[in-house]
Amino acid sequence: MTGGPVLIRLPVPDLTLPLVFDSPHSGTHFPDDFTSLATAAELRTAWDAHVDDLWAGATTFGASLIAAGFPRALIDANRAPDDLDPALLDAPWPDAWGALSPTRYSQRGMGLIRRDILPGRPMHAGRLSPATVRDWITRYHAPYHAALSARIDTLHAQFGAVWHIDCHSMKSRANAMNIDHGAARPDIVLGDLDGQSASAGFSDLVARAFTDRGYSVARNAPYKGGYIVQRHGRPGAQRHSLQIEINRALYLDEARAEKSPAYAAFRQDLTDISQQLADYVRAQTGRAK
Numbered sequence: 001m002t003g004g005p006v007l008i009r010l011p012v013p014d015l016t017l018p019l020v021f022d023s024p025h026s027g028t029h030f031p032d033d034f035t036s037l038a039t040a041a042e043l044r045t046a047w048d049a050h051v052d053d054l055w056a057g058a059t060t061f062g063a064s065l066i067a068a069g070f071p072r073a074l075i076d077a078n079r080a081p082d083d084l085d086p087a088l089l090d091a092p093w094p095d096a097w098g099a100l101s102p103t104r105y106s107q108r109g110m111g112l113i114r115r116d117i118l119p120g121r122p123m124h125a126g127r128l129s130p131a132t133v134r135d136w137i138t139r140y141h142a143p144y145h146a147a148l149s150a151r152i153d154t155l156h157a158q159f160g161a162v163w164h165i166d167c168h169s170m171k172s173r174a175n176a177m178n179i180d181h182g183a184a185r186p187d188i189v190l191g192d193l194d195g196q197s198a199s200a201g202f203s204d205l206v207a208r209a210f211t212d213r214g215y216s217v218a219r220n221a222p223y224k225g226g227y228i229v230q231r232h233g234r235p236g237a238q239r240h241s242l243q244i245e246i247n248r249a250l251y252l253d254e255a256r257a258e259k260s261p262a263y264a265a266f267r268q269d270l271t272d273i274s275q276q277l278a279d280y281v282r283a284q285t286g287r288a289k
């Protein structure tokens with residue numbers, strides 16, 4: 001796997017399938033000059049801990065894996081580059097860089113740049129300069145999306161279709177910054193923008209793969225899919241994109257952000273599910289084993 005702001009793991013060329021997994025929130029490397037009011041423990045609450053490793057077995061079956069090396073607490077790869085709250089800045093955003101378009105995520109303090117790490121707990125001691133944010137977009141956000149788009153586009157050009165899984169984890173119980181504040185969450189949440197980013201057949205297959213193993217699955221609630229599936233999901237063009245949220249209680253000691261005793265077994269389940277998805281993609285493309 002290559003390093004830097006983007007980690008890329010590719011399959012053996014002869015096994016390559018048009019199946020891409022990406023993990024935008026599992027990175028851990030902050031730049032040396034990054035400072036925050038948040039403690040290390042608070043920063044870990046924004047981390048999709050080990051999600052890249054949980055899905056790494058997919059590359060054995062012909063899938064590609066793209067993962068962020070940088071943390072969501074620095075800059076969020078699952079937000080549009082203009083989803084920025086101007087109140088976080090110490091000067092106006094230059095018109096030459098394009099207009100800002102903050103969404104409901106920014107309103108809740110969880111836009112491209114986080115206002116709060118937890119409810120009532122600010123990330124930064126003061127406002128950030130537009131130049132600093134622009135630098136983070138250039139160094140981290142843009143390369144991540146360039147790598148993911150390049151891989152998806154290359155496979156689509158080669159096979160005429162591509163299937164993409166956007167991989168995340170979620171707190172077992174939502175906090176006040178989440179749209180489902182206070183709710184206990186199911187094991188798995190699948191988001192396909194209410195059927196707009198992936199075919200029903202693909203979404204149904206993924207749901208069955210989890211329920212057949214005893215996991216509870218919700219669809220499009222509380223998460224319908226974020227910027228990444230909005231950007232890549234066009235099933236009419238044979239570009240299928242599905243977001244998968246995994247309940248952290250399935251594999252993690254959430255208080256310590258450490259792997260739980262269930263980690264290895266859960267990882268194996270995800271590897272087995274990956275093989276099912278690879279078999280589906282292989283059948284759809286007519287590619288023999």
